[in-house]
Amino acid sequence: MKILLYGINYSPELTGIGKYSGEMATWLATQGHEVRVVTAPPYYPDWKVWQGFSAWRFNKRQEAGVTVIRCPLYVPARPTAVKRLLHLASFSLSSAFALLAQLRWKPELVILVVPTLFCAPQALALAKLTRAKSVLHVQDYEVDALFGLSIAKGERLKRWAFAVERAVLRSFDRVSTISSGMLRRAEQKGVANDQLRFFPNWSETARFKNVPRNADLLRRLGVDPDKRVLLYSGNIGEKQGLECVIEAAERLADRTELVFVMVGEGAGKARLLELCLQRNLTNVVFAPLQPYADLPALLASADCHLVIQKRGAADAVLPSKLTNILAVGGNALITADPDTSLGVLCTEYPGIATLVEPESVEALVAGIERVLAMPMTNAIASDYACEFLDKDQILTRFLAEI
Numbered sequence: 001m002k003i004l005l006y007g008i009n010y011s012p013e014l015t016g017i018g019k020y021s022g023e024m025a026t027w028l029a030t031q032g033h034e035v036r037v038v039t040a041p042p043y044y045p046d047w048k049v050w051q052g053f054s055a056w057r058f059n060k061r062q063e064a065g066v067t068v069i070r071c072p073l074y075v076p077a078r079p080t081a082v083k084r085l086l087h088l089a090s091f092s093l094s095s096a097f098a099l100l101a102q103l104r105w106k107p108e109l110v111i112l113v114v115p116t117l118f119c120a121p122q123a124l125a126l127a128k129l130t131r132a133k134s135v136l137h138v139q140d141y142e143v144d145a146l147f148g149l150s151i152a153k154g155e156r157l158k159r160w161a162f163a164v165e166r167a168v169l170r171s172f173d174r175v176s177t178i179s180s181g182m183l184r185r186a187e188q189k190g191v192a193n194d195q196l197r198f199f200p201n202w203s204e205t206a207r208f209k210n211v212p213r214n215a216d217l218l219r220r221l222g223v224d225p226d227k228r229v230l231l232y233s234g235n236i237g238e239k240q241g242l243e244c245v246i247e248a249a250e251r252l253a254d255r256t257e258l259v260f261v262m263v264g265e266g267a268g269k270a271r272l273l274e275l276c277l278q279r280n281l282t283n284v285v286f287a288p289l290q291p292y293a294d295l296p297a298l299l300a301s302a303d304c305h306l307v308i309q310k311r312g313a314a315d316a317v318l319p320s321k322l323t324n325i326l327a328v329g330g331n332a333l334i335t336a337d338p339d340t341s342l343g344v345l346c347t348e349y350p351g352i353a354t355l356v357e358p359e360s361v362e363a364l365v366a367g368i369e370r371v372l373a374m375p376m377t378n379a380i381a382s383d384y385a386c387e388f389l390d391k392d393q394i395l396t397r398f399l400a401e402i
Contacts (some may be wrong), residue, residue: 002034004102005130008091010039010068014289015234015264016320017139018044019260020201021113027395029065035107036067038098041090045289046265053056058098058260070292071095079267081146099126105273107401109123111135112172115142120168127173133381136401137199137318138177141185166190169261174402181341199398200319204390207296208327214297227259228372231302233290234321236266241310244335246275247361248368249284260284263298299328304371307334307342311358323389326352329382331374333367335359351380 011022021039025131029035041053049055059070076083099122099378110132112123120136143165147158166189169175175191176199177183183196215225223229236242242262249260260283262272269286276284290298299305305325322342325332332353336342346355356367 001109002105002106002107003028003036003109003111004099004105004126005035005037005111005113006039006099006119007037007112008040008073008088008116008119008244010037010042011063012050013042013044015045016392017113017115018042019292022092022235023202023391025066025068025393026064027391028399031399035065036069036102036107038069038071038084038095038102039394040073040095041070043073045237047077047079047267048076049075058094062275069098083393086147086164088116088118091310092116092122095119096122099123102126103129106130107132109133109135114138117142117165117168120171124171130293133174133402134172135174135197136172138182138186140203141182144185146150151383162189170195176398176402179341180344197272197398197401200389200394201386203323203327203389205327205386205390208299208324208385211296211328213301213376215301217290217294217297218301221261221263222285223259223261225301228257228303229301230260230304230306231259231263231298232306232308233263233298234319236262236264236269236272241335241359242268242272242308243275244359244361244364245306245308246272246279246284249276249281250365251281251361251365252368253281253283255283256299258283261302262285263287263341264289295324296328298332300322302330302377304368305330307332307353308364309335309358311337322353323385326378326381327385327389329377329379331371331376331378332381333364333366333371349380349384351378352384353378353381 005021005025007021009021011018013019025035025037041055042050055075056072062069073094074087076087098113107130108125110123112119114136124134143161161251169189169191174197175186176196176197177186178200183198186196218225232245245260252258273286307319307322322332334342334353334355335358336355343355346353354367354371356363
């Protein structure tokens with residue numbers, strides 16, 4: 001089958017959507033499909049185009065058996081609401097030319113990964129002109145996140161944005177997303193039930209099974225391996241609300257056996273570093289994103305995994321880091337309300353993770369104490385990952401269903 005994957009984030013980005021899109025395209029190619037990808041140069045999560053790539057030129061190359069076409073875009077060093085919109089619009093404009101150039105290739109399946117909905121018109125046009133099946137895969141509900149996190153404001157703008165989003169969602173042959181809560185939200189937006197498909201993010205579970213704590217890795221990160229590690233790993237941005245982690249570190253500063261480790265990049269990192277300097281905190285260590293090869297050892301070396309979100313992000317975005325935390329048998333501390341997808345997961349599988357109220361430092365500190373009292377390895381989490389989050393099973397089922 002000829003499959004076109006279209007999305008702004010792609011491999012070699014190590015976190016979030018790019019990682020999953022890259023793994024999906026490579027997996028499809030290994031199954032014998034002819035796969036092309038229209039995407040941008042890697043820039044996430046540090047909001048800077050990676051060395052060896054260009055923000056201003058088109059580029060076409062073979063990557064792991066996949067034809068990858070990278071398109072120019074504007075990448076703001078400090079993303080604001082307006083700059084984010086310009087960033088997304090610039091990719092939509094440049095990639096439209098690359099996408100419509102695929103008319104002669106005639107794909108049989110067009111998959112648009114959201115964000116960004118700005119790319120929906122040309123994806124739908126290509127699918128219609130080539131009689132391909134169109135699939136919209138929602139990793140984040142960007143409109144919900146924009147208004148839920150107050151990145152964008154205004155009732156008139158909000159009504160217009162949601163109306164456009166509803167029309168776009170209903171125009172695709174299939175709409176897939178990564179959690180039960182996000183599927184419910186799609187139904188609320190007017191997507192028919194027979195259009196919907198559950199397509200969760202996955203883990204390469206075999207790589208994360210029975211991985212020991214790695215003292216050498218912790219030392220390389222500047223962490224005393226004898227201390228108990230409270231780890232946040234991933235994007236350090238706006239939707240997480242990581243200021244509460246810094247406040248928790250301040251409240252637990254007299255607990256010398258604890259260290260907070262923040263591994264990642266993002267638009268909010270400089271602000272968190274400044275907060276630590278202002279409060280003279282010595283129990284918080286910052287480190288850059290680690291190579292994917294080291295991820296199993298990194299996750300296995302944490303006593304507590306901090307899965308932090310603001311309340312407004314619930315069921316609009318879902319932390320992709322959780323899949324590998326569960327696969328390694330980690331003890332996750334999740335900030336979410338009980339009626340969200342993450343809350344329902346914790347209710348349906350007692351012991352899989354510890355759920356606490358979002359945006360509450362008191363709840364976060366209390367949750368940390370509860371997690372630290374647990375055994376180092378969470379068998380409930382690892383068993384769940386093996387049964388429901390295996391990469392091959394998920395991708396095989398998804399392709400069959402669409």
